[in-house]
Amino acid sequence: EVQLVDSGGGLVQPGGSLRLSCVASGFIFSSYPMSWVRQAPGKGLEWVSIVSGSGETTYYADSVKGRFTISRDNTKNMLYMQMNSLRVEDTAVYFCAKGGQMATVMAPFDYWGQGTLVTVHS
């Protein structure tokens, strides 16, 4: 059974940093791209970033480029998001999500974590 458990959210001041984690199980982690998707309170879904199975290729939404860094540790089945220079508008629930197809980022997300809340507030 595929499981994604995300964690690391919390309250942080504007300009601060936070590191999100997502532990995966039930599939060959290194074979699939992984993403972060966020949802501001009462709002829709916003794709944030994706990393290839190997970890060599990454993409970011313009809204976080230069501030957030996605990475993965395939030896530990872990996905990370290092978030720096946080802004009030980064406040959201952050979901990790599994790419639905091996070896390509051109795939929908077939499994999602439960989400972890990041609140940026002074």
Added chain:
Amino acid sequence: DFVMTQSPDSLAVSLGERATINCKSSQSVLYNFNNKNYLAWYQQKPGQPPRLLIYWASTRASGVPDRFRGSGSGTDFTLTINSLQAEDVAVYYCQRYYHSPPLTFGGGTKVEI
């Protein structure tokens, strides 16, 4: 930038009736090489993560009831929920996953009874 526009923002449907949700992409998501539309639909219930319903515009994901039907090609797509059930109350999102990121979502459509 790629924009996915959903309509309506919300709709109320009686139990057993049909719900129709539209999604329009600012650019085609049809890949001529394999003739596939890189378009997915998700369902999100309150307090839950999204659930993949439809991919390749019309293929139901595992375990999705056949009352959910995706259609369309190129830039215009539709999610139809036939014979709406109480458990279908949710927000529905379309998403493009064509060519390369950003993997843009539509703004969402709230379906109520």
